[in-house]
Amino acid sequence: MCRLAAIISSENVLLEQKIKRMTDAMHRGGPDDEGHFIDATGTVALGHRRLSILDTSSAGHQPMFSDNGNLAVVFNGEIYNYPALKEALQNIGYQFKSGSDTEVLLHGYKAWGVNLVEKLEGMFAFVLYDIEQQQVFAARDHAGIKPLYFGKYGGDFYFSSEVKGFTAVQPDWPPNLHWRVYFLAYGFLPEPITTLQNVQNLPKGNYMLYDVATHSYHVTPYFKTDLTVNEQYKKITYNEAVTITKAKVEAAVKSHLLSDVPVGVFLSGGVDSSIIATLAQRFSDTTITTLSIYFDDEKYSEHAYQNAVAEATGVQHHTFLVSEAEFMQQWPEIAASMDQPSTDAINTHFICKYAKQLGLKVVLSGLGGDELFGGYPSFQRSRKFNLVKKIVQLSGTLPALALDYPYKKIGFLHQKLNNAEYLYYRGLFTPTDIAKILHAKENDVVTVLNQIPAINVVNTAPANRAFLYETGIYMQSQLLKDSDVQSMWHSLELRVPLLDKSLLEWVMGLPLRVKYPINRHKPLLIDAFKSELPEIVWNRKKQGFTFPFERWFSKIEVFKNNHYVPKFFHQKFEKGRLAYARLWGAYLARTYGAFADQALNQSAYYQPNGNLFLYLAGFSKMGGIEKVNKAILKSLYPASGSGWEAWSVYDSFIDARYFPRYAIRGFSASRVKFLWHFVQANHWKHILVGHINLAAAIWLINLRKSDTRITLMAHGIEVWSKQKGFKKWLLQRADKIIAVSNYTKSQLVTVNGVAPEKIEVLHNCLDPFFHTYYSSTSTKPKYLLKRYHIQPNEKIILTLARLSYGEKYKGYDQVVRALALLKAEQPALKFKYLLCGKYDEKEYARIFALAASLKVEAYIDIPGFIADDEVQDHYRMADVFIMPSQKEGFGIVFIEAAALGTPVIAGNSDGSVEALRGGELGQLVDTQSIEAIKEAIHDTLHLERGVLRQQNLVNSYFKYDIYQENFLRSIE
Known part of the structure; x- marks a missing residue:
């Protein structure tokens, strides 16, 4: 498992520096080796950071090249059937120089072209450059276990294993202004959404062909999620299915033990990890290392189940206490490790940290068992979903507004929302509450949420709908993503045997009566292995992998700051009427990326000091005045300790590079709402007015607080003519006017009679993120x-x-x-x-x-x-x-x-x-x-x-x- 990056450039400028910046940003995922390649034309660059697992010698160095030098590849992941593929390729004349599975990709592409991906069994993401054909071939595994992002900036096209690779190469890469909407609805960013504009995931089970000559590409699926019952299985009995399931799980675990370094297992004490630990020890020649975490609160302890499995299998089991103090101390690193925001990454962070402490490089996880075999409540609840939906729609919106979560999630069913059923099962905040947190219009929130592709569940049976939602959204975009990011942060390869390609195809092709019988919890998997597991492990109520966050979070002062978490939600949390995940989600939505170097127990952070920048728009409209507003926002950024607040009449979705989400409030063009809240606030000592069209609002404030200091920005044409009414009043009332030019100042003085001594000229500037690089070798794009x-x-x-x-x-x-x-x-x-x-x-x-x-x-x-x-x-x-x-x-x-x-x-x-x-x-x-x-x-x-x-x-x-x-x- 490694980290990769690639650039396809139309400009041929600084590729070596750019590709190294990308791989350096991901160095923790590949601490053992690094390599870079720039083709002779300066058009394509490949970069790699290696975590050595198979053939740890220098023969596995990447980028790896074909014998004739016409192919180059960077690869992240493992090909579990590479011994069989290697043998097949040797039989048709290909010679191998290493014991690395990477070499199979080069020879396989020569032999089979793009059909190579259909033969691969494993978890992978790779970018292969066919130098002779001037074609880039990129692919991602069948289940999307390994990430691969791509994005365009100007004339360059990029691939990266992490989103941070894009900002490393282009620090001014524009953010996706809508990411917070998706995050607050889902608790993570559902694929293909990322925090950056024009950056998305290559879909699972797809490959891309990029024509370097024409700078065009197309994406093609090679593996599809097909729930059509396989003809061979239509008459299969339940007992036959149990037998085959057992054999396929055994084969999957055995193949996932392929490694030249020791392999461990995350043992939570649940069915899935217990099965994997049992089989891993059976198929291993040495004692397997297993590990788990526990807390000083017995309510969350699974010691008894873990110990039962350890005694039954003979594994060497290690347990680690995660204390409240350690959580607080680890927060800066947890924040730094998040490539994308998530409400669930903390769990995986700690278990991966301890695996690294034990000296492990590879671990097996039970992820995928609940999603494939029906371990979640959604597999049963889906049968009654349509009835629930009808009742909810008949009852109107009042119940959703009056209820607390999780019942409040019926609010997802009042809207015509993509993936509404999934959000009803697992959603974080309803559109109504998202609008409150982001100060946006609810209709705008719904519009944004409907921009994400919907999972196609038309004419799909209830339990199969749950399968599609749980695997296609929750597992795909939260569990797998968090597992990959956190494991690689700790230089650890995390493998998921229960997502084995053959096993997945087997489950998808089974009839519903066999795989998801009514009122049974993971029947196929449990019945296949209950004879090999202690009964206390499989004959108990399911318990998720959780932390005592409710207790811990209640002691964290920073959550009480209503700029980070709206007061209404924190009060609900204190009363036990809001889960910690929602408190955490609201906090991250407003602070993600702002406090990577600070601990959660610091209570000072941001406190407004009575200064307000009041402006019309900076992000919802385009123009010179909007650019000035962004420069002002950046200048006032509270990180400097200024404590300024900002209010906008039109903005709602903010670029937090300029001003933090927690210190700004937008009104989405709701002028009445804006005026009401503005006048009610009435606590500012100094108001910087971004435009003279805000004069009426300032007049109202002045009626209630006449000693407020007023500074007015004067841009140009809006103040050149003779002003009347509120605008004339503001020009005289303002304590100071900042004009963007002497020409504007002269117009204010001669046309409007403003005293020249209270006008200061401050010329506009380049945007803080405006890149002025120039080289003598630069050519036109x-x-x-x-x-x-x-x-x-x-x-x-x-x-x-x-x-x-x-x-x-x-x-x-x-x-x-x-x-x-x-x-x-x-x-x-x-x-x-x-x-x-x-x-x-x-x-x-x-x-x-x-x-x-x-x-x-x-x-x-x-x-x-x-x-x-x-x-x-x-x-x-x-x-x-x-x-x-x-x-x-x-x-x-x-x-x-x-x-x-x-x-x-x-x-x-x-x-x-x-x-x-x-x-x-x-x-x-x-x-x-x-x-x-x-x-x-x-x-x-x-x-x-x-x-x-x-x-x-x-x-x-x-x-x-x-x-x-x-x-x-x-x-x-």
């Missing part, structure tokens, strides 16, 4: 050149703006007219004008009509909205960035383009002048003169670019760090 069909020597002119029929001041009409003049004067000139940005259909039609009237429509492309991960590549591709706007308060796009070395043209009559430092960073033109704009384009296209000098200048003026320092000083 190839993937964009291909997308836009850019021809050699064709010049690229770029505008990035909001294209609205109601706002015609951005100057792109003038650019179109200037380009028509330029083309008439220089017919041989090759160019393309990319007019990028979100547009309305009316404006789109108007622009093209204008271009057609000037006969330049063939040279214009309006691609629409540009994703965050591609914006900077668009700047890099452009030969000139132009936006001769007449009403820019500042123009952040100008400094973004300049920061990437792109020549810039802007208007000379507004805040644009200050963004370009009076012409130091670009050319300023008369926005009314088509001739001047044409000449500016012509001259700029023929200028030699001084990229590094321009970047240095931009950073010296507009770097975020400088802005933050000045901003914080300004609001002191």
Whole structure:
């Protein structure tokens, strides 16, 4: 078991450094060795961290190559049938140099192509590069035991064993703003959801073929979850099924003992782990090491069952006490180990920690027994689900609102939700409560939840529905994910024999009457092995793998902080009316990633200090003002000890890189709700007002607390005209106004009569996560050149703006007219004008009509909205960035383009002048003169670019760090 990473790049830049950053981030999963490969073209990089299990010699080093060097592979997992496959390949002429199962992948691919995956039995994820065919072949095992994520950022495509690999290579990788919704509903992130944008799981039982030449790929299933009864088993008797089940479980455990290092077993005392411990000892030539954990609370102890199995089998059993003090002490490491948020990872963390202490590298787990053989209540409850659903829908929503959990989960059945039945069985919070925790609209929560693919249970029998939900969601996305992440954190390989491919196919093909008889708990598995197990193990009520969290959590002060856990939920927990998992989930939803280096028993953390940033939007809308709001949020981040709060009228789903979820409140455009809560709060000493349109709210606050200090942000056009009413009042009432440009300041003074001494000018800045890397070897992004069909020597002119029929001041009409003049004067000139940005259909039609009237429509492309991960590549591709706007308060796009070395043209009559430092960073033109704009384009296209000098200048003026320092000083 190891960790892998791969990059397929269209840019060929810094691949060696990038792939090493990815594998370094996952070093705990492969402490024994590391390796990297960059192909000769600089297009594909493979990286590997090795945990040596089979052939621990250097012969098992990865990336591993074929004899002729045309194939390279990185592999994570184990192929349990590799001896048989190796023999089959040797029989047809292939020669092996190692005892590693990795080599089977190389020869197997040569012999069978992509059909190789159908022959593999094991747990695996691999990326194989066919250098000659310029094709990448990636695959994941039949049950999704081993993870494999893929994602796109700009022109590069990535694979990684962990999500943290993506942020290691691109620290500014945008988050998935909706992940908290899924987490609060499920208690984990259901596949394919991750915390990052454009990063998802390769589905279990699927492979991907990626064409390196065209940068295109397709995903194909090779193993499907098929519950159709196998023709051979339609008449099978129960006793026959018991006999075959026993044989298949025995074969699975025997094959999972394949290892060149000692193998241990997690022995909880339950049926599944007891069977595995029994069989492992039977098939082993040495004494098997087993281990378990226990607590000082006898209510949670399973000592008697564990000891009974240990005495019956002769295994060497070890027990470890997990105390409340150790849990508190271990929290920073637990938080650091979570690759993705989960309410259940803590259990596995401790047992894996102790396995490593015993010197084990491989352990067997009983995971999968309940999911395959019907060990959960859902297998029985599913038979009455449709009746329950009808009753719930007839009863209305009131019972769901009045009841406590778990009964409150009937609220999932009132909505048309994907996977509603699963959520009814195992859901964490209903949409109503998720909306409360995230300050979002319930309808928005439901919309997000329905974006996840639903498990197809149409015309499926009740118990089989439970099988699909338990294996396809709970086991897949929580149990297997947590087990993999926590075991690899401790450099430990965790194997799951009960998910053996042959055993899984056997269970899926059985008739319901045999595998899931009514009112029986795991009958096939228990009846197959009860003669070999102590009766106290199999003849008892099922007990899950749990901790005494209710008692422990009740002593943790930080959960009482209503910024981390809403007060309503903590009060329910204190009264015994809310399970610890829900308290924990609410806490993680607001704090995940924020406190990785702090312990749970610290009670200080965040406390608001009476300062509020009140703004319209930063994440729900796009534009210059929204960028300024994000820079302000980042500057005020409470980690600096400032204790600021933030309220937004429009936002609800927040990018926590800028401001922590626990310190911000959004109102999803509910203005009445916003005003009500805002006026009721009435406790702020200082309010930083993000926009003058919030004047009425400030006026209401002022009626109740007239000594509140008010600072107003003034951006541009919104304050240039004569203000009236509340807005006029706010301009006079504000103790200080921060203007983004001297031009805006002059308008405030001359038009609105604001005293100049209370206005401070603070120019805008680059986004904190704006990446300005440049190399002398950098070229234009190839993937964009291909997308836009850019021809050699064709010049690229770029505008990035909001294209609205109601706002015609951005100057792109003038650019179109200037380009028509330029083309008439220089017919041989090759160019393309990319007019990028979100547009309305009316404006789109108007622009093209204008271009057609000037006969330049063939040279214009309006691609629409540009994703965050591609914006900077668009700047890099452009030969000139132009936006001769007449009403820019500042123009952040100008400094973004300049920061990437792109020549810039802007208007000379507004805040644009200050963004370009009076012409130091670009050319300023008369926005009314088509001739001047044409000449500016012509001259700029023929200028030699001084990229590094321009970047240095931009950073010296507009770097975020400088802005933050000045901003914080300004609001002191």
